[in-house]
Amino acid sequence: xxxxxxxxxxxxxxxxxxxxxxxxxxxxxxxxxxxxxxxxxxxxxxxxxxxxxxxxxxxxxxxxxxxxxxxxxxxxxxxxxxxxxxxxxxxxxxxxxxxxxxxxxxxxxxxxxxxxxxxxxxxxxxxxxxxx
Numbered sequence: 001x002x003x004x005x006x007x008x009x010x011x012x013x014x015x016x017x018x019x020x021x022x023x024x025x026x027x028x029x030x031x032x033x034x035x036x037x038x039x040x041x042x043x044x045x046x047x048x049x050x051x052x053x054x055x056x057x058x059x060x061x062x063x064x065x066x067x068x069x070x071x072x073x074x075x076x077x078x079x080x081x082x083x084x085x086x087x088x089x090x091x092x093x094x095x096x097x098x099x100x101x102x103x104x105x106x107x108x109x110x111x112x113x114x115x116x117x118x119x120x121x122x123x124x125x126x127x128x129x130x131x132x
Contacts, residue, residue: 013030013033013035015035016035016038016039016040016043019033019035019040019043019045020043023044023045023048028047028048028049029048029049030045030048030049030050030053031049031050031051031052031053031069032051032052032053033050033053033054034053034054035053035054035055035058036054036055036056036057036058036074037056037057037058038055038058038059039058039059040055040058040059040060040063041059041060041061041062041063042061042062042063042064043060043063043064044063044064045063045064045065045068046064046065046066046067046068046084047066047067047068048065048068048069049068049069050065050068050069050070050073051069051070051071051072051073051089052071052072052073053070053073053074054073054074055073055074055075055078056074056075056076056077056078056094057076057077057078058075058078058079059078059079060075060078060079060080060083061079061080061081061082061083062081062082062083063080063083063084064083064084065083065084065085065088066084066085066086066087066088067086067087067088068085068088068089069088069089070085070088070089070090070093071089071090071091071092071093072091072092072093073093073094074093074094075093075094075095075098076094076095076096076097076098076116077096077097077098078095078098078099079098079099080095080098080099080100080103081099081101081102081103082102082103082104083103083104084103084104085103085104085105085108086104086105086106086107086108087106087107087108088105088108088109089108089109090105090108090109090110090115090128091109091110091111091114091115091131092111092114092115093110093115093116094116095115095116095117095118095121096116096117096118096119097118098118099118100117100118100121101118101121105123105126105127105128106126106127106128107127107128107129108128108129109128109129109130109131110123110128110129110130110131111130111131111132112130112132113132
């Protein structure tokens with residue numbers, strides 16, 4: 001699948017390698033990218049727009065997603081162990097069945113009515129900020 005970013009001449013992202021290369025070249029808009037079940041372990045994506053992305057069941061262990069926009073992204077079943085999500089936007093994000101307990105989500109924004117968390121995860125205790 002491809003991303004939906006057609007507003008400029010940015011290359012379509014279909015692989016992890018293409019995503020990493022585009023990020024290294026300064027691209028930050030990856031809205032709608034579809035990379036389910038991929039390995040993005042320890043990948044630098046700080047400040048990236050990954051809204052509406054499909055990263056379900058992706059390996060995002062130790063990934064740097066600080067300040068990233070993950071609004072309405074599908075992260076169901078993703079492994080976010082030790083990922084840096086400080087200040088990220090998680091409005092409407094589907095995080096059900098993901099590994100989130102050891103991720104740093106301090107000051108990440110979420111919507112208590114729309115964001116879906118793993119069972120037993122408490123966003124308030126984790127230091128997240130409700131948008132209400």
